[in-house]
Structures are given as structure tokens and as C-alpha cells.
Amino acid sequence: MKRIILQLTLCLFARMAFAQGTLQGSVHDEKNEPLIGATVYIEASGTGAVTDRLGQYSIAPLHAGRHAVRVSYIGYETQRSSVVIADKQTTRFNVSLAMGNGVQLADITVTGGVERPLNTLSQVDIRLRPVNTAQDILRMVPGLFIAQHAGGGKAEQVFIRGFDADHGTDINIEVDGMPVNMVSHAHGQGYADLHFLIPELVSHVDFDKGPYFADKGDFTTGGYVDFQTRNKLERNFARLEGGSFGAGRAVAGVNVLNRQRSSAYIASEFSRTNGFFENSQHFRRFNVQGKFNTQLNEDTQLSLGLSVFDSQWDASGQIPERAVSRGIITRFGSLDPTEGGETGRINVNLKASHTLRNGATLENQVYAFRYRFNLFSNFTFYLNHPDTGDQIQQQEHRWVYGYRTRYSHTSTLGNLRLQTEGGVGFRYDVIDNIALSNTTLRVFVSDLKRGDIREGNAHAYWSETLWLAPKFSVNAAVRFDYFHFAYTDRLSVTQPESKGQGIVSPKLNFNYQPTESVNLFVRTGTGFHSNDAHVVVEQLASETLPRAYGIDIGADIKVTPLLLVHTALWRLDLDQEFVYVGDEAVVEPSGKTKREGIDLSVRYQLAPWLFADADVNVTHPRAKGAAEGENYIPLAPTVTSIGGLSVRRTRGFNGSLRYRYLGDRPANETNTVVATGYFIADAILNFTRPGYEFGVSAENIFNMKWNEAQFDTESRLLNEAAPVSEIHFTPGTPFAVKVRFTKYF
Known part of the structure; x- marks a missing residue:
């Protein structure tokens, strides 16, 4: 020895x-x-x-x-x-x-x-797939589906890795390092509205799944998506779009400063549509987004981003199946045509990057944004108020302030490569007048809840990656988060006490690259999603920061120079699942859960101009501690797949033919109510020249009848003797066509 x-x-x-x-x-x-x-x-x-x-x-x-x-x-x-x-x-x-x-x-x-190859391939996917809003870019993440169920202005519902993540409870979303998720939001924990981002300005999408990344904190259970916007425009552009159901969009971007060391651009977008519902959506969205970059010296860069967003809309809401089967309304009808809302956001984001003498980089970021939200919904119709109806209003106004710093350095430990990364930061949400109210035809009736929230989150992390051999590396990391929750109840003299709690999240990851074409990995780690401040301070929730435990075992394989495959076997356990009950303004715990699955992604280049891709994701989600047959997780997707063929040429014709498949899934814990799946196809065709581009896109080209969002809800119709629990749904778009013209200059 x-x-x-x-x-x-x-x-x-x-x-x-x-x-x-x-x-x-x-x-x-x-x-x-x-x-x-x-x-x-x-x-x-x-x-x-x-x-x-x-x-x-x-x-x-x-x-x-x-x-x-x-x-x-x-x-x-x-x-x-x-x-x-x-x-x-x-x-x-x-x-x-x-x-x-x-x-x-x-x-x-x-x-x-x-850094997996598919993350790089997301840039290819953006170029070859039809994109209407920045929310659509979320679909570039293999296995991620979105659903709109309350007009075009509300944040989409997100499904990923066996999660019905509501509007962001189990996925962390950022834009240029600035958080999109809203903690303790009036409409759901982790609410993530990306509509303030102009899709033409997205340059890069970084994404991954699981709680394995030390620089990602709250809501990083199912995964994360990080959007990076362009520092400068490749070309000035102006685009006009129009199509079915009164859809129209105008967007333009111009470089206003283009020097060797400094650049700046400004872009603006206006969108409108009536929608395919009988009750017109009257949807309007207006965006202005700009960015300034400068090289202060050889080692220091500065970036300033500004944006303004405003949106208003009407909605037809989720309708019960029996209302359609009885002929009370059609699939595209509405039982409460006064649903809808408005929202807006103003962002300021300042980042400075500095290269130190030892070659390390130090990044500092300060951001602030002002946000407002006002939504009218009616989920149960006449269940609680047989005479006036059950319409509710959810509203809030907030300021969010944040700071982050990140240090990264590659060095050697003896003859071994060592990559170090660490960071600290904080986020502070000042939420005023967050309320849930009874309304009738958007007229205030009474308050159910009204108050102010102050929520802070401080974090620190450290990550070390050591190459024990040129082809084998080990990453060990740890993250610490501390939250402080305070709530002032405007409807009560007695106030709940504030509460604070911290959590430590360790990570351990392995990578082995036996050949230039094969990379094998094992990832392990814990993450968390935070609870709503109302629940934490009013109900003294025991699970303030419930932990998630994950493991991925997989490979990236370049089978041939033109065929790339990614596959992973994974499992994720949660200490507590959250279900948001909107008409009661609470987040209900639903116990421990486990999810097991397999991911498979394939990219194949059939010819220099022809690409095929497919993503298949199979998940087995179950609640722990419940009896067999009563342990289903409502609305958790079990089988999803997207894919298609794409033609890409630098000039002339290019386009794609794509499909989306979401399998049937349980709508309740016993699987006695089923949310019906769907298979739909879209197409896009462009004709490109150096100075301009014509395009046409078609959604649901086979005009399939499908439901975009579905819920098992108890409701009562007008003059109905007793309530009924059944599927309530928002219909998906029928066949729709859009044409566009882009001028480059």
C-alpha cells in the first residue's frame, strides 16, 4: 500500500x-x-x-x-x-x-x-419556429408546454417535467439576469409574465432542467429559462403583421448609436387582436425596449437596459362542458363576457462586467422594476352568489429592487483545472394594495382580502468545478437563501407577525467525456420553491421553503456529424406541492410528491438546408402517502412531444412544419376526470432577401378541435339547482393565418 x-x-x-x-x-x-x-x-x-x-x-x-x-x-x-x-x-x-x-x-x-449542446441549438430553434410572443420562446425548452386561458394579456400556464407549474411556481425565468417570477403574486406564487419582452430582441436562451445550478434560486425545481437580449441589432428593421381574427402587429428596431466602443438601440411593438372567441378580446399590447452598451476601458463593460410595457384585454374565461353540450353557449362562447384585465411593467437594469488582473471576471448588476396587475375572473359563475355571480378581482402594485454580483475564475490546482464561481445578492419586493375582491360586471362589491406585503430574499452561493482528468470533472456547489415575509392586513386591527427562514441547497454534479462525440453526466442536488407570504404569516405554514431533491443521469451523443441526441433518466421529489386557489387567495399544500421520467431529444440535418427535430418526454408523477388509485397529481403531464421539419436557407424560401402533442392526463387525484390531450400542427413559410422578408404562418393547419387549458372545477350555472364538478376549459385556436413583411435597412 x-x-x-x-x-x-x-x-x-x-x-x-x-x-x-x-x-x-x-x-x-x-x-x-x-x-x-x-x-x-x-x-x-x-x-x-x-x-x-x-x-x-x-x-x-x-x-x-x-x-x-x-x-x-x-x-x-x-x-x-x-x-x-x-x-x-x-x-x-x-x-x-x-x-x-x-x-x-x-x-x-x-x-x-x-453547457449542453441543445442549449446552443435553441438559437437554431428560434430561427426556424414560428414565434408570436416571447412566451412562445419558452416552447424551445424540450418538454415545456404553455397554455393561455384568460385572454392574450395574462401570463401563460406552464407545464414542465410532470409539473402543472401554474404560471411559474416550479420554473425560474429571467431576462438579462432580472427576475420575471413574482413572489406572493395576486394571481399565484411565482407568476411569470414575459409579455414585456419583444421576441425579435432575444439573442440567446439558456435553459436546463432540475435543481442542479447554484446561481439559480427560488422556483428552480422543474428547471430554469434565462433570456439574453441583443447588445446591438444586426440590422435596423420594421415589421408589419396581420391575420385572422383581427390580429395585427407592428414592430421596429433601430440602432441609434453604433460606434467602436459604444452602441445603443431602441425598439417598439404594438399588438392587437379580437381573438377567435365570440366575445371580442379587444386585446392591446404596447412595448418599448432599449439598451445601451459601452466599453469604459479594456477591462470594463457597462450595459443599461430600459423597457416599458402596457396591456389590456377582455376574456371569455374557462367554460364548463355542460354549458356547451346543453347548447347554452358554443365552444367559443362566454358565461361572463366582462372577464379580462390590464397589466404593465417598467424595467431598469444596469450591469457592469470587469476583468481582473488574474483573468477572473466580476459582474455587478442592479435592477428595479415597477409592476401593476388587475384581473377580473369568474371560475364558479353562480356557486357562491346565486344572484350576482362569483366574479372576482385580483390586483396589486409593486416595486422590486435587486442586486447581484458574480465572481468567476479558471485556475489550476497543481496540474488540475479548477473553475470557481461565487456570488451574493438580494431581492426586495414592496407590494402595495394586493387584494382579492368580489365584483359584478367589474364593479366593486366587497373585499375578501386586502393588504401590503414586504418580502426580502438574500442569497449567497459558491461553486467549484475540478477536472480530475482532462475528460472528467466534478462540480460541488452550495447555495444559501434567506427569506423574510411581512404582511399588513388592511381589513384587520390585529396584524400577523413577520417570519423569516433560511435554506441551504447543496449540489454535486459529474461529467465524463470519453470521446469528442459523447458526454455523460450525473447531476444531483436540492432546490426549493417559496410559499406565498399570506400563507406563511397568516397560517404559520410549516413548509415555508419546501425542498426539492433531484437526480439526472444522461448523455449527449453526436452519433454522426449531422445527428445529435440528448437523453436523461431523472427523478424529482418534493417535500410539499403547492396548489393555488385563486378565488380564496391562498396556496394550499397538497403533500409530498415524486416524479420520474425520461427525456429524449434528437436533432438531425437531412441536407444542408433541411433539419428534423423531435423531443419526447415521459413522466410518472405521483403523490406520496396517498392510496393507490388516489395518488394522481391533477393536470400533471405524462407524455409530451414536439417536433418537425425545417428548411433553412440564407436566401429564398425557408420555413417549417411542426407538431405539438400533449397526452391525456388526470384532472383529479383519482383519475376519474380526465383532461383530454391534443395533437396540432403549425406551419411557417418565409421568402428572404438581403433587404426584406415576406412570411406567412398558419396555426392548427388541420383545424383540430382542442382544449388549450382544462381544470376540474365545481361551478353552478344561472338557475341551476345544484353545483356540478367537471372539466372547465378554454378552447384552443382554430385554423388561423398570419402574414408579415419585414424591411431591413
Whole structure:
């Protein structure tokens, strides 16, 4: 035994004695914009790195001498170079990639680390799939479905990994590092409305699933989606769209400053539609979004983002099946045509990035946004108020203030590569006049709840990734979050006491890359989703920050240069499931749950201009502690799939034919009520020239009858003798066509 230890020690010192250095740099496009997710690969050693949010990378240690380096990014020409690494020094190697002749899957390199190739492929998906709003880009995440059920202005319902995540309870969503999820929201915990984001300004989408990422906190149980907006526009543009049901949209973006060290643009969007319902939606949305970037010096960059958003709409709500079967209304009718709402958001986001002398990066971010929300709904019709009806109003006004700092550095530990990342931050929500009220025809009747919330969240995390071998790495990380909840009840003299609680979330992840085409991974970790402040302070909830426990075992495999496959077996256990009861303004606990599943994603390039893709996700969600047959999780998806064929050319005709499939799923705990699944297909066709583009898109091209959102709800119709519990639904869009014209200048 002593001899073995001596040999290992001598071997280690021998390896440390070799001359070695570090390769660092950045990858940009021809306009000096950073390319996020570009791959820098050392061909001889089979090691590499992926560029971060600033387009920077670092690889260490490397033996001193000449190395062949390959730099690639989807849609850009791969660059091969020779770089000389000096002993005990850092060699800078900056790369500028030129746009290629089109998207080529051969440009994708499978690398070990948390950056999976499918995250890079999301950029391909954005270009090849029809997108109406920023919410639609969420569908780029394999296995994620969305549903709109209260007019075009309300945040969509989200389904992912066996979760009915309501409007964001189990998925963390950010834009340029600024949170989208709303804690203790008037309409549901984690409410995430992305409609303030103009989709043409999205440059990159980072996503992943599970609670394995130390820089992601609250709501990161099912996964996260992080949108990055453009630093500058590739070209000025103006776009007009029009289509079925009175749909119209105008959007334009202009670079107002375009210098070597500074740039700025402004974009604006106006959308309207009557919708396909008999009760016109009268939907209106207005967005203005701008961004300023400057290079203060060689090491410091500054970015300022501003945006304003406003939206109003009417809604037909969720209708009971019996109202349609009895002929009281049609599928597109309404029992309360005065549903609807309005919302708005103003964002300010300031970020500074600095490169330190040791090559590390330090990022600081300060953000603030003003948000308002006002929604009228009627879920039960005449159940509680037989004469005047059960319409309710949910409203709130809030300011959110936040700060984040992030430190990252790649170094060596002996002869081993070490990547360090850490950060701290806080978020403070000032929520005034958050209320639930009884209304009739949008006229106030009485308050059920009304008050003010002050909720703070401070966090800190540390993450270390150690390459024990050039192809094998271990990541260990820990995150700490502390929450403080305070609620002032405007309807009561006696006030509940505030409450605070902290939670520690450890992570441990492994990556092994046996070949350039195969990456194997095991991910483990815990996360959490926070409870609503009303419940925490009024009901003294025992599960303030219920924990989630996850494990993923999977692989990314480039079967051929033109065929990429991702697969994972996973399990996720929750200490407490939350169900939001909107008409009572409470979040009800529903016990412990477990979800097991398999994810499969395939991307295949059939020809230089023809792509096929498919995502299949199978999940087995169950409640713990309940009897067999009574342990189903209502509305949890079990089988989902999306896919299609896409034609991509730099000029001329391009487009796609796509499908979405959501299988039948239980609507209650006993599976005696079923939410019917659907299969629908969409198509898009564009004709592109350097200065302009024509396009036409069609939704539900086979005109299938489908339900976009479904709930098992107890309700009573006017003059109905007794309430009935059954499926209430919002119909999905029938066949619809939209045409558009874009001018580039």
C-alpha cells in the first residue's frame, strides 16, 4: 500500500513538473458582439471550454508548446488556428467568427460541463419556429408546454417535467439576469409574465432542467429559462403583421448609436387582436425596449437596459362542458363576457462586467422594476352568489429592487483545472394594495382580502468545478437563501407577525467525456420553491421553503456529424406541492410528491438546408402517502412531444412544419376526470432577401378541435339547482393565418 501511494505521489509531482500555461480569450462575431456558448476545443488533448455570458473562456492547464485550436459556433464558420502556450503564463487568444452560409449541425461540439449542446441549438430553434410572443420562446425548452386561458394579456400556464407549474411556481425565468417570477403574486406564487419582452430582441436562451445550478434560486425545481437580449441589432428593421381574427402587429428596431466602443438601440411593438372567441378580446399590447452598451476601458463593460410595457384585454374565461353540450353557449362562447384585465411593467437594469488582473471576471448588476396587475375572473359563475355571480378581482402594485454580483475564475490546482464561481445578492419586493375582491360586471362589491406585503430574499452561493482528468470533472456547489415575509392586513386591527427562514441547497454534479462525440453526466442536488407570504404569516405554514431533491443521469451523443441526441433518466421529489386557489387567495399544500421520467431529444440535418427535430418526454408523477388509485397529481403531464421539419436557407424560401402533442392526463387525484390531450400542427413559410422578408404562418393547419387549458372545477350555472364538478376549459385556436413583411435597412 505504501508503495502504491509513493508511486502516485511521484507521478503527481512528475506531471506538475511539466511546463504548462493557460489559454484565455474571447469569441466575438464580426461586429464585435460576444458569442455566448461558442466552443473552444484543443484537438490534441480533447479538452475545451464554452464561452460564458461575456463571450469569454479559459482553459488550464495546458502543456507549454504549440496547440491546434478549433473554435465553432452554430451558424458561423468554424475557425482552426495554431496557438503557442508559454510556460507559467496566460496566453490571450481572441477570435472573431464570420457568419457562415447557414446553420450546420457539424459546427456543434459536444463538451463536458453544464453547457449542453441543445442549449446552443435553441438559437437554431428560434430561427426556424414560428414565434408570436416571447412566451412562445419558452416552447424551445424540450418538454415545456404553455397554455393561455384568460385572454392574450395574462401570463401563460406552464407545464414542465410532470409539473402543472401554474404560471411559474416550479420554473425560474429571467431576462438579462432580472427576475420575471413574482413572489406572493395576486394571481399565484411565482407568476411569470414575459409579455414585456419583444421576441425579435432575444439573442440567446439558456435553459436546463432540475435543481442542479447554484446561481439559480427560488422556483428552480422543474428547471430554469434565462433570456439574453441583443447588445446591438444586426440590422435596423420594421415589421408589419396581420391575420385572422383581427390580429395585427407592428414592430421596429433601430440602432441609434453604433460606434467602436459604444452602441445603443431602441425598439417598439404594438399588438392587437379580437381573438377567435365570440366575445371580442379587444386585446392591446404596447412595448418599448432599449439598451445601451459601452466599453469604459479594456477591462470594463457597462450595459443599461430600459423597457416599458402596457396591456389590456377582455376574456371569455374557462367554460364548463355542460354549458356547451346543453347548447347554452358554443365552444367559443362566454358565461361572463366582462372577464379580462390590464397589466404593465417598467424595467431598469444596469450591469457592469470587469476583468481582473488574474483573468477572473466580476459582474455587478442592479435592477428595479415597477409592476401593476388587475384581473377580473369568474371560475364558479353562480356557486357562491346565486344572484350576482362569483366574479372576482385580483390586483396589486409593486416595486422590486435587486442586486447581484458574480465572481468567476479558471485556475489550476497543481496540474488540475479548477473553475470557481461565487456570488451574493438580494431581492426586495414592496407590494402595495394586493387584494382579492368580489365584483359584478367589474364593479366593486366587497373585499375578501386586502393588504401590503414586504418580502426580502438574500442569497449567497459558491461553486467549484475540478477536472480530475482532462475528460472528467466534478462540480460541488452550495447555495444559501434567506427569506423574510411581512404582511399588513388592511381589513384587520390585529396584524400577523413577520417570519423569516433560511435554506441551504447543496449540489454535486459529474461529467465524463470519453470521446469528442459523447458526454455523460450525473447531476444531483436540492432546490426549493417559496410559499406565498399570506400563507406563511397568516397560517404559520410549516413548509415555508419546501425542498426539492433531484437526480439526472444522461448523455449527449453526436452519433454522426449531422445527428445529435440528448437523453436523461431523472427523478424529482418534493417535500410539499403547492396548489393555488385563486378565488380564496391562498396556496394550499397538497403533500409530498415524486416524479420520474425520461427525456429524449434528437436533432438531425437531412441536407444542408433541411433539419428534423423531435423531443419526447415521459413522466410518472405521483403523490406520496396517498392510496393507490388516489395518488394522481391533477393536470400533471405524462407524455409530451414536439417536433418537425425545417428548411433553412440564407436566401429564398425557408420555413417549417411542426407538431405539438400533449397526452391525456388526470384532472383529479383519482383519475376519474380526465383532461383530454391534443395533437396540432403549425406551419411557417418565409421568402428572404438581403433587404426584406415576406412570411406567412398558419396555426392548427388541420383545424383540430382542442382544449388549450382544462381544470376540474365545481361551478353552478344561472338557475341551476345544484353545483356540478367537471372539466372547465378554454378552447384552443382554430385554423388561423398570419402574414408579415419585414424591411431591413
